[in-house]
Amino acid sequence: MAYIPILLFGSSILLVLETATGIDTINTAQYIRDGDTITSAEGTYVLGFFSPGKSRNRYLGIWYGKISVQTVVWVANTEIPLNDLSxxxxLTxxxxxxxxxxxxSVVWSSSTSTPVRNPVARLLDSGNLVLKEKGDNNLENTLWxxxxxxxxxxxxxxxxxRNKVTGMDWYLTAxxxxxxxxxxNVTCKLVPYGYTEILVMEKSKVLYRSGPWNGLRFSGMPSLKPNPIYKFEFVSNEExxxxxxxxxxxxxxxxxxxSQNGDIHNFKWIEKxxxxxxxxxPKTDYCDRYALCGLNGICNINNSPICDCLNGFIPNVSRDWNMMDWSKGCVRKTPLNSYSNLDIRDGGSGCLLWFGDLIDIRILHENDIDVYIRMAESELGALERSSRKKHMKEDLDLPLFDLDIVACATNNFSADNKLGEGGFGPVYKGALKDGREIAVKRLSKNSRQGLDEFKNEVKHIVKLxxxxxxxxxxxxxxxxEMILIYEFCPNKSLDFFIFDEKHRLLLDWPMRYNIINGIARGLLYLHQDSRLRVIHRDLKADNILLxxxxxxxxxxxxxxxxLGGNEIEANTNKVVGTYGYISPEYANFGLYSLKSDVFGFGVLMLxxxxxxxxxxxxxxxxxxNLLGHAWRLFMEGRPLxxxxxxxxxxxxxxxxxxxxxxxxLCVQDKPEDRPNMSCAVLMLGNNDALPQPKHPGFFTERDLFEASYSSSMSKPSSANECSISVLEAR
Structure with missing residues (x-):
């Protein structure tokens, strides 16, 4: 503690003032001059004079006390710097x-409107410099x-x-x-009216907006979520x-x-x-530029170009839009009689309504929310198809063929090129310009299947x-159009051969045995060796191509x-597949597993x-039925x-x-009695003795009729657990 007898300021004389060094508090009898500091109790923050960067000007500020890089977090005299060390x-x-x-002369000062008897200024370990009555440790009573x-x-x-009572705003300025x-020129403010959100502005121009608070986070800030560093809160009350x-x-x-360029940066000190x-x-990519896509436009950083119109809207000025000038935005294809646009739902606050033109909409790839836009009735059908297909396109990791190329390859989907038709729709033979032959599966508008099956097909086969x-x-x-393009298999499907009186003569036993083993190896790959553990659920002769x-x-x-992780089974309320191949536990209880495919494989073998x-x-x-007939012959010693x-x-x-x-063995009634595919492949390929099969599931026509009836109904999920054991070859 240093004492100076006399300090002269112009005509004013201050007597016996105490310099504050190494403590966290100053009172009216103390002062801080350039070179002196006060430090918070734990040494976390320091208050003193500094010069930023290459500047020689001096400022009063607060910086971190325990880190090697001087990092200033608050400055008093931002607008009037000192030009020397005086x-x-x-504290008055x-x-x-x-x-x-x-x-x-006074360069900078705090303020207070409350009378005070014994004021002190204290630097807290939070970095907050507070003025208060000496002895009053309640932060709610601070003077400044x-x-x-x-x-x-x-x-x-x-x-x-904002403090609603005093009108004081708390905001950042770069x-x-x-x-x-x-x-x-850049500020970051919390807008306290309407749907509260954070705006970053350059003067009066909006650079970035966080989206409204939805009860969990700001809707446009998916990165704002629980983390190990800090917790966050949003408070709104009368004050x-x-x-x-x-x-x-x-x-x-x-x-x-x-920052000066409008970005908001989060920094953490790494001691090592x-x-x-x-x-x-929060601002991480180009889509965060405010109003980049104009009114009623939507931004997706994964698209090229990144701007598009909302479904049901078209570019306002097509020429500008095609030149990647999206500032004029989009307009409705079909006007509304009344105007109410947006309905946002989220797990936090339920529902937010927006009236008027929509602006600054973007696609988020996590913590997304549902947006409902009121549309003209005439737009809804086409809009739903377009929206689902657009969303699906973003999910596909698959080469996209131009429709013109596919049409040319199939002679415009000529009837002469048609190979057949299934539940999905017709299948055509085609040839690309490079000579590759292809099979083109085209979704029929009257198909029993649709987008879900289309996406499911792609999901489960694209990386297999x-x-x-x-x-x-x-x-x-x-x-x-929804079209899938496959490698061409010229010999059609297995049912074309084995169930036709003429064509079955073309398949001798070595060919059939090769087909059986090939199907077994394919199933083994799906069940065990592929990136996904896939259950086919519709294994039948029609779905085996040659x-x-x-x-x-x-x-x-x-x-x-x-199936994910260690899953071995799942259940469903809706049974799907083809009668005659569906396993008993799936038809009766909605329980499917890898053993369901094993059952279908057994049927296919017979x-x-x-x-x-x-x-x-x-x-x-x-x-x-065929299963019962085969079992009867086997039990009577006449299987051949x-x-x-x-x-x-x-x-x-x-x-x-x-x-x-x-x-x-594969079609036994109970799934735990059936072998898995690895065992089935081994059984087919060696000479070891095999266990005696138990009666198959659905081995009479009555059973089949009951399965057909029950599997067409929605079944409640079974709560019964199915333990699946593996039959090892002996």
Whole structure:
């Protein structure tokens, strides 16, 4: 503590003033001159004089006390710098801090409207410089505080907002430059009226907006979410409305800075690196430029160009829009009789309404919200299709074919090029200009399937690569079309051969056995070796395509489902698939698993061996379906009688018998009794003894009728757990 007998300021004489050094408080008998400092109790912050950057001017400010890089968080005399080292800060008897220059003139001062007897100024460990009555530790009773007069930095516990009673605003103002802390042109304010949001403005021009507070966060700031560094709050009551952050660990150094170019930067001090880490910022990409896409435009940073019109709107000036000048925005295709535009819903506040033109809308890829726009009735049908297809296009990781190219390849979808038709729609043969042959699957407008199945097909096959899976080459979703383009399999599907009296003669047993093993390997890849654990759910002869060499390729993934992590089963309220191949637990209880595909594979094996469909099978001696007939022959020691007359089994009786045996193991009634596909592949490929099969599921025509009836109804999800054990080959 230093004592100076006399200090002269012009004609004024101050006697025996005490210089404040190394303490956190000054009173009316103390002062701070250039070179002196006061430090908060824990040493976190320091108050003193400094020169920013390359400037020689002197300012009174607050900076961090425990870090190596001087980082100023608050400045008093931003507009009137001192040009020498003569500055002095003192506290008057009225409780006002004054900054004096060499001549004793007041360069900067605080203010108070409350009478005070024994004022003191104290620097807190929060970085807040407060004036209060000595002995009064209640921060609510402060006469003045620096936190109510922020500069370019928002510290934890500082408020960004407004006092509704006094009209005082708490906002950030960027420095003019790193060398000049005077007020620049860029400010960051919390708009206290209407739907409260944060605006960054350059003078009167809006540069960025956070979107309204929705009860959880500001809707346009997906990065604002729970984190290990700070908690945040939004408060709105009769007296105040503000946003504020609280550190979860007081030893952390954290600050938010408004930059000169309009960006808002979050910084965290990294002790090991002795530097500030740019943690993240609300403004992160070009779409955050306010009104970039004009009225009723929408910005998507992942698109090129990034601006588009909202669904149901068209560019106001097409010529400018095509030149990437989006400032004129978009207008409605069909005007409304009355004007109410926007309805936003979110988990926080429920519903926000907006009237008038929409502006500054963008696509977010996390924490998104639902937006409902009132449209003319005539627009709704086309709008729904367009919206769903546009959203779907963003999800596809797949080459897109121009519709003109697909039409040319198929001779404009000529009937002469038509290969067949399924639940999705017609399939056409095509040829690209490079000579590649393709199969084109075109969604029919009357199709029982639609966008969901289309997306599901792409999702489950686009990244799967196996010689026994059909390869998806791309898609086309222009106009009202939804088209999938596959590799061409010239020998059509398996049902074309095995269920036709003439064509079945073309498939001898080695060919059929190769097809069985190929399907098994494809299923094993789906269940075990692929990136996803995929359940096909519609395995049947119609969905097995044959290439030039009659190698099988599993196709049609429109009903497929994937299992995550350690999942082995799931359930559904809606049973889908093809009768005759659906497993009992799926048809009766909506429970599907990898073992559901195993059941379908077993049915398919018996159909390949016998040349008969399971569904609709008739025998003069009984009323069983194909599964029951095969089981009956097996139990009576006559399994080879199941084999189709068209195949010579003399040389291959062992393979035929083993295929029937494995098939009956796969179609057993209980899923836990069925082998998984890895076991099935091993069983088909070795000579080990096999376990005795139990009765199959749905082995009579009555069972099949009941399954058909029950599976067409919506079933409640089963709560029963299904333990699935694996049968190992012996």
């Amino acid at each position: 500055g002095v800060l003192r 008897d009225e409780g006002i801090l004054v900054l004096l220059n060499r001549s004793g 505080q620096s936190f109510q007069h922020p500069g370019n930095t928002l510290l934890p516990e500082m408020k960004l907002g 420095w003019k430059s790193p060398d000049d802390p005077s007020k620049g 105040e409305v503000y946003y504020r952050e609280h550190l979860t660990n007081n030893s952390t150094h954290w600050r938010v800075v408004q 690196k002795q530097s500030w880490l740019l943690y993240g910022a 690569q196996h010689r026994n899976l059909v390869k998806l080459l791309g898609c086309s979703i222009e106009e009202d 290439d030039y060499e009659l190698n099988p390729k599993i196709s049609d993934f429109g009903l497929a489902r994937s 159909e390949i061996v016998s040349g008969n469909r399971n569904r609709g099978f008739r025998h003069p001696d009984h009323h069983m 009688e199941l084999a189709a007359e068209s195949i010579a089994i003399t040389c291959y009786s062992y393979e035929v018998l083993r295929s029937i045996h494995v098939a009956l």
